[in-house]
Amino acid sequence: MDFTLSPEVEDYRLRVRDFVARRILPIETDPANYDEHENIADAPLASLRAQAKEAGLWAPQMPKSRGGVGLGVVGMAALYEEMGRSIFGPVAFNAAAPDDGNMIVLEKVATEAQKERWLQPIVDGKVRSAFAMTEPMPGAGSDPSAMRTRAEWRGDRWVVNGHKWYITGAGVARHFILIARTSDDSRKGLSAFLFDADQPGWEIVRRIPIMGPEEHGGHCELRFDGLEIAPENVLMNIGDGLKLTQIRLGTARLTHCMRWLGMAKRATEIAAAYVRERDSFGSKLHQHEGVQWLMGEAAMAIEVGRLLTMRAAWKLDQGDFARKEVSMAKIQVSETLHKAVDTAIQLCGARGYSKDTPLEWMYRYARQARLVDGASEVHKMVLSRFYMDEGLDFWGWR
Known part of the structure; x- marks a missing residue:
């Protein structure tokens, strides 16, 4: 390749x-x-x-x-x-x-x-946006079929009632994509809608405090109470909400991986600069075998993540959904990010734990990577299903 x-x-x-x-x-x-x-x-x-x-x-x-x-x-x-x-x-x-x-x-x-x-x-950068899908229990999370927010056709428009939370960027967003239930059909029961922050019938209940740091607009809890949406603001067709979510999340999960790889590399870069200069027991830190093991493991994990990410990116460019490849990249890179930052903090000692470097910022940020856009365990379930269906062809060269 x-x-x-x-x-x-x-x-x-x-x-x-x-x-x-x-x-x-x-x-x-x-x-x-x-x-x-x-x-x-x-x-x-x-x-x-x-x-x-x-x-x-x-x-x-x-x-x-x-x-x-x-x-x-x-x-x-x-x-x-x-x-x-x-x-x-x-x-x-x-x-x-x-x-x-x-x-x-x-x-x-x-x-x-x-x-x-x-x-x-x-x-153009004139407005920010948000994607409103996740709900409080017992609503939809990793399982969209549990969606409880509903949109009902009344007269000449859709009327939405329901509850969402952990909606990234909602605090400053002007344009929203909303996923809501429009029927009880198991495959075609969800639909996607567009609405503007200025429309009545919804509110931000709170900006949920998180481990942080936060994206612009935070992670918000939203409540819908009669939000009206005109038919021209339906995305795709009624019943295509799950399909739209799959289209969006496939590439979105991979773009997370791309950005996280850069952050993981930066963390190892900070650590490398420190161990190259820090004296310890008569030699530089980077000359100690234990330090070399940690740096080597982190570097190798990042490279594995890069290869998986680029493989998935290539398949997406060919028109493939690349579900298996994206799931593998998501697991590997999210866990690698945490490993790389944790290793960097360990090697930098008190300096890494302080705010003299961005490592502690990265560490708090990295913990969400194994949760957002599907927890690692959910993606492992996806890979297991692929393997049970494909057997040895799971590792094909196509």
């Missing part, structure tokens, strides 16, 4: 790497550039976004006709990894969740009128 990037993608990758190094990493070092939720504040973010647009590096996942770079999934993998080297990187290029996944699915399935109304403002 040839993983060589095309000259175009390699040029973009190097430009993103340079942009991150020269313009974003210095922003991380000043506490004044953080908001109260430990993410980049609005003013420095606006400046970085303007610079990314000027540099021609804005929204690499979107077509050039929409103001993006127009890369396929393989190209996105290479660039997102470079962006992920900074904790502020992805959002500066308009490649952070949940906007990233929402833009990708809207570009794939929305009508032209819907793209102009709902997608283009997100691409």
